[in-house]
Amino acid sequence: MTLLVGFVLSGSTSDEAKIQLTEAGEERLREGQLVIIESNRGSELLLARIERIVPVNEFFVEGDPWSEARRRGLLPPLAEEVARRYTLAEAAILGKAGRRGLEEPDRPPKPGDRVRMLGSGELEKLLGVERDAPGVVWYGELLGYEGLGLPLDIENITMHVGVFGETGSGKSYGVGYMLELLSRIPLGDGRYGALPAVVVDANGDYLDYHEAFASGHRLGEYHAVYRLVFPRSPARFEPYTRTVTIDLDVFTARELAEFIVTYKSGGVDVNELQVAALERVLRELGEEYQSYTEIFTRRVSELYELLSELSTGRGAPIHPQTARAVRSAVDKFVGDIVEGYGVISRKPSIDKGFIDELTAQPSLAIIDFSAEGAPGIPLPVRQLVVAYLARLLYKVFTEYKVRGEERYLALVIEEAQNYAPNPRTYPVAWSLARDYLALIATQGRKFGLCLVLVSQRPAFVDPVVLSMVNTWIIYRLAVEDIPYVSKLSGGLPRSLERRLTRLPRGIAVVTGQMNMLGFPALVRTGRRRVSHAMGRTRLVESLRRVYGVGEGAGGKG
Ligand SMILES: Nc1ncnc2c1ncn2[C@@H]1O[C@H](COP(=O)(O)OP(=O)(O)OP(=O)(O)O)[C@@H](O)[C@H]1O
Ligand SMILES: [Mg+2]
Structure with missing residues (x-):
């Protein structure tokens, strides 16, 4: 039995249900959460999302006889105990359980129909996907459901992904988590595989994966995890580390x-x-x-x-x-x-052979633009490297295609606005990378190149590139970005849009082609298996050291 959270009231339509919550529902439900309506006395199941919750108390109504008493700071006697109190909810009806997944709902639920939480295994049944279906990964946790992830269709990553949110909202952690999922994609017959990936790591957020791998841990099915650093980096002699060198002949x-x-x-x-x-x-x-x-x-x-x-x-x-x-x-x-900087070489380390290697034995390459990996390297040089990479990938993948060889690779770009800047809003110096990233965005799907763009400010990213993004993972956003993102991502329901500015760290709205629910959902990022050292700050801890707080008698240093 799953938890009964409400009953349908009169006035519901096939798009929207009016619900009165049970006490358990009052306790448990939050806006944005998914519920099941046992429609028409349970003869069909509807999946619905709570859009609004409105508590009502007859002793606290605008303009009621107690208004004057309240002015004087008095409460009506017994207000809590005897008042008619209840909580209303409005829910958007998202679909009806059909044989092959969700179908268009065609009749409204009846007054008195039961509303309950999703049961375990029920979402799979509603969507017609099995837990270990090939090509499906289960992302994080749907809001309010412990252990129930959002199914993502990996096939559709080829239509590109955008990850947006303010600083500290959890993007890099979330993309790391996504890489962990991509490192272990169910292939059927109990087997798993990894999607080759190159990460342009602006701040060293992904180095934990390299470190873990270099010290003997596996990352899913990745054959190797490489770190690429600039030729002057002190880290260049570490294991599984290569230098970033490029040639100039891909350019005109x-x-x-x-x-x-x-x-x-x-x-x-x-x-x-x-x-x-x-x-x-x-x-x-x-x-x-x-x-x-x-x-x-x-x-x-x-x-x-x-x-x-x-x-x-x-x-x-x-x-x-x-x-x-x-x-x-x-x-x-x-x-x-x-x-x-020593970046240009007639025998570049990043070349066709490298891409062949990454894709033939699926591996992860992290291009380390952190202070250690790219010491003193200014933005234009990083742009040159990304431009080179984009051209090389495009060229090599076109060749694969021509040879009838299918390969796939995800190119993850942190701080995407620096490489594909929107010329109208973001006056970062002109970027050599933009045109080719736009080309990959528009054509890449046919060649197996998937972009994952990460940015704090989507409005600063080239609109041509963004218009090709088909899956959106949206963390807490600045108010001014909301209309833009909402429009680009095909419109978000008001209930979710309203919450975007207040989302806690690690919670995102996921919408678009990869999301197998078929409508935007609030999801809590799953726990990474490899920790995330980079994003952490330790301001207070470091001040404690400066002031010697909490140190024992003899321990002052
Ligand atoms: N789901 C989560 N669970 C646990 N910790 C998290 C989660 N999401 C983020 N964090 C932690 O919160 C901090 C900020 O997150 P993160 O670095 O991912 O933010 P960001 O959106 O990438 O910010 P920026 O735009 O500044 O790079 C990090 O220390 C990160 O490890
Ligand atoms: Mg980040």
Whole structure:
């Protein structure tokens, strides 16, 4: 027997039920929670979500005879004991149990029908999915139901996922939890498999997984967990750690010219004269050497020679002033990025072979942009790396497709607004990565590339990219982001929308294609098996140390 929480009242429709709660219901139910209506005396089962709860007490009604007494601070005698008290609830009817999952409800419940909590195993039956069905993972806990997860259809991750919420609302923890689920996807016959993934880890939130793996723990079915750090990182010699090196040959002359010129100016605007000049030089040299990496690592002097040749004499195609500016931009690019950070290599560590390896033996690669993994590496360089990665993935996955080979990979991007910025609202310097991320967003599904975009401010993320996101995990949001997110995610019910600004840490609205319920649900993130050290702050603990609080007599240091 499951808990009886209410009875249907008159005036219900097939969309919405009016309910009076039982005492148990008053105690237990919260807005956003799912319940079962045993409709028409139990002849059919309806799944419904509590939208609003309204307590009523006849001695406390606006304008009633006790109004004056209340003004004077008096309570009506026996108000609590003898008053007619009850609690009303409104519930949205989401579907009717059918043979193959939920169906459109076609008749309203009758007054007097019982309303109860979901029983164990009942959700599976209602949706027509088995607990260990291939391709289904059970995410966290539906609000108010211990141990009952939200079924997610892994197939639909190919239509991309957006994870949004304010700082500290639980995004990174939640994405880590999601990766744990993706590391153990039921495949049928009692077997499990992992979805290959690359995480662009802005703050080192995912390094716990690497550490656990490197010290002998497994992460589901992942064959390996790699950490990628920049060549100057002190962590580069650790086990299962590789350096981040890329080449420049995935880019066009135009793209490189744009990057180099804006890297120097640090601006959002692109100086067209300089870009055109550098593009021309790169094209000419590129024809000769067939490799921009070669030019920038070994033949910069030839680049300078050509530049000065093209800007000398009457009628020279490049103005000397432009040539000087271009030269100084190239100087800075080579000094910082090629020689300084050491990121450019003719044998890049992130290459087709690496992607082959990750996808053939499903593994997780964490690109570590934390202070330890990417010491002193400025945003434009991180953007360059992400742009490279996006292009490489697109290229390699297109080749797989052409060869008739199906492979899949999730690309998780923390702080997505830095790589696919919305040019109208987020004036982070121009990003080389945006176009290819947009391409993956629009085309990736056909190639098996799945984006998981994580951001505090969805309004700062490129709308083209966001418009392709089909599954939304929405944690506590800033008020100004709510209408935007609600619209993009296809409209949220008012009851959930209202709560978005107040969601406690770790609770999210999950909506979209992966959500097998077919309607937005409030879900508590599940517990990670590997802890999350990075997100933790210890302000008070550290002040206690500074002030020597709680230290024994001799222990003052
Ligand atoms: N479901 C949860 N259970 C336990 N701890 C959690 C949960 N969700 C988040 N936390 C903890 O709360 C803190 C903040 O969470 P998290 O780092 O995931 O926030 P965030 O949304 O990624 O923030 P930011 O945007 O600043 O990166 C972390 O210490 C994290 O471990
Ligand atoms: Mg985070």
